[in-house]
Amino acid sequence: MLIFNPDSDPxxxxxxxxxxxxxxxxxxxxxxxxxxxxxxxxxDCADQDCVILCNLFHPDExxxxxxxxxxxxxxxxxxxxxxxxxxLAYMRQDKRFQPGECVSSRPFARLLSGAFDYxxxxxxxxxxxxSLDEIYSIPSRVVQAAPLIAQWIQxxxxxxxxxxxxxESEQWVSHVAELADAPFQVLQKERRGDYDVSVSLPxxxxxxxxxxxxxxxxxxxxxxxxxxxxxxxxxGLPRAVAIGVHGIFAGEAYSQLTEVADVVTTACIPHxxxxxxxxxxxxxxxxxxxxVTARS
Amino acid sequence: MLIFNPDSDPxxxxxxxxxxxxxxxxxxxxxxxxxxxxxxxxxDCADQDCVILCNLFHPDExxxxxxxxxxxxxxxxxxxxxxxxxxLAYMRQDKRFQPGECVSSRPFARLLSGAFDYxxxxxxxxxxxxSLDEIYSIPSRVVQAAPLIAQWIQxxxxxxxxxxxxxESEQWVSHVAELADAPFQVLQKERRGDYDVSVSLPxxxxxxxxxxxxxxxxxxxxxxxxxxxxxxxxxGLPRAVAIGVHGIFAGEAYSQLTEVADVVTTACIPHxxxxxxxxxxxxxxxxxxxxVTARS
Numbered sequence: 001m002l003i004f005n006p007d008s009d010p011x012x013x014x015x016x017x018x019x020x021x022x023x024x025x026x027x028x029x030x031x032x033x034x035x036x037x038x039x040x041x042x043x044d045c046a047d048q049d050c051v052i053l054c055n056l057f058h059p060d061e062x063x064x065x066x067x068x069x070x071x072x073x074x075x076x077x078x079x080x081x082x083x084x085x086x087x088l089a090y091m092r093q094d095k096r097f098q099p100g101e102c103v104s105s106r107p108f109a110r111l112l113s114g115a116f117d118y119x120x121x122x123x124x125x126x127x128x129x130x131s132l133d134e135i136y137s138i139p140s141r142v143v144q145a146a147p148l149i150a151q152w153i154q155x156x157x158x159x160x161x162x163x164x165x166x167x168e169s170e171q172w173v174s175h176v177a178e179l180a181d182a183p184f185q186v187l188q189k190e191r192r193g194d195y196d197v198s199v200s201l202p203x204x205x206x207x208x209x210x211x212x213x214x215x216x217x218x219x220x221x222x223x224x225x226x227x228x229x230x231x232x233x234x235x236g237l238p239r240a241v242a243i244g245v246h247g248i249f250a251g252e253a254y255s256q257l258t259e260v261a262d263v264v265t266t267a268c269i270p271h272x273x274x275x276x277x278x279x280x281x282x283x284x285x286x287x288x289x290x291x292v293t294a295r296s
Numbered sequence: 297m298l299i300f301n302p303d304s305d306p307x308x309x310x311x312x313x314x315x316x317x318x319x320x321x322x323x324x325x326x327x328x329x330x331x332x333x334x335x336x337x338x339x340d341c342a343d344q345d346c347v348i349l350c351n352l353f354h355p356d357e358x359x360x361x362x363x364x365x366x367x368x369x370x371x372x373x374x375x376x377x378x379x380x381x382x383x384l385a386y387m388r389q390d391k392r393f394q395p396g397e398c399v400s401s402r403p404f405a406r407l408l409s410g411a412f413d414y415x416x417x418x419x420x421x422x423x424x425x426x427s428l429d430e431i432y433s434i435p436s437r438v439v440q441a442a443p444l445i446a447q448w449i450q451x452x453x454x455x456x457x458x459x460x461x462x463x464e465s466e467q468w469v470s471h472v473a474e475l476a477d478a479p480f481q482v483l484q485k486e487r488r489g490d491y492d493v494s495v496s497l498p499x500x501x502x503x504x505x506x507x508x509x510x511x512x513x514x515x516x517x518x519x520x521x522x523x524x525x526x527x528x529x530x531x532g533l534p535r536a537v538a539i540g541v542h543g544i545f546a547g548e549a550y551s552q553l554t555e556v557a558d559v560v561t562t563a564c565i566p567h568x569x570x571x572x573x574x575x576x577x578x579x580x581x582x583x584x585x586x587x588v589t590a591r592s
Binding site for chain 2: 037060089090220221
């Protein structure tokens, strides 16, 4: 097996090479003056199972080269070409909210489905779609971050209280709390008028002396987390821990969050906040999919 | 008819709107924090012939959004979706020169052919392919820049001498010279040893008093033109005019060239050197293709 890593994520790539007993694929990449990509595969791919690890964070500048690489591996005789993308882009535009909007999740899924034999990702943003199979026509495996986060909480936070910022987050937070064998509370919003909303912890007494732990799938602007932490501080709780599966950190989000909380992410998007390892379940998913696709 | 212009080339877009008696399509575009494109078409496309003007200079960052836009126009009921790309990218990697190289012209052609009904471009780099039809499965029209360049020379350079930098350029230069009713000469290389090459004008006498005019399809590093101009200067000829169909101008190419020559390009790639208009033959090609595709 060969693992290619066109958009450098050397930490995860080397873990996958080790866990899958694979070899690192060797690529030559450069740009022509007009911005075109030059791409050459230096590894012998004939009859090899090939995996491309390509994080689809900032997808527009990466996707064309990714499709070219998949095409080249097939041209060079690869037996299979799989995609590992811990952050799967274009999952949020899953409905035409306004007339004329691009429902980008669909053409993006068609492009990847046409280029790869299978797909592995971590907690994609499944909101209106129940499963990737609704838009992806290739087999896929979704690695769940909840058990990895729960395990990290158990081994790093002695006395945690999981916090959901709103009722929408309850299902996810309660699931992580159960796996971590920890209590959880969801913030309550009380609306007294158009501009008079109070937010409170339902049981402040049992929260004292515990480390509040906020968990979210994507930290983008960080606004929800910042608001929530402000309320916890006002209630006199200790410094919070903010955990995200995918740390996008738009603009000043990271520096703002680290002022008020310890920020921790999974290694889905490479970032200095990465503390939660995702390589083992990704490697297991690749192995499962290779078995499935080899059978068919 | 609606003309969309996602990667701003307002000058050419407004010319095409006028020449094709079309309307400017209205687009809303922005980026999400993770780099995804948001795209919304504000024009009513139902049963409309739609044309996307998208220059594929720096293709990697533009292609995904271009494919999304084509998909959205179809979703919104467009009767046809055509592509006008004055600079067609990924034409140069037309052969596997080394093992493992991506022959990018082919997967790129497949992507565009899957998204559009037809394609109009200006002088694509056809080297090993005789025609776009070898790799593009949709109808296409190639606008020839030679007559436009010849016309520009006739109306701007009183006493021109067209210069070909080497024997490879002879066919192209002689064609422009014929159309411009002007003389031409091709530089002769005489090799006396590995490091002893002399370059000379075959008929220096008849070149005196004439303005040397260099013509090339792509000005990228500008190296060939700079070398040629150096030789013309050494031979005592007047300041040269350097004309390119596609002005890519890598690095310092433009400032280096303007030091020794007047630099002129067609409007294929928007640049301050643009002086040669390409809108009329592009509009005519679109009209031809609409007739062809409507018939089939």
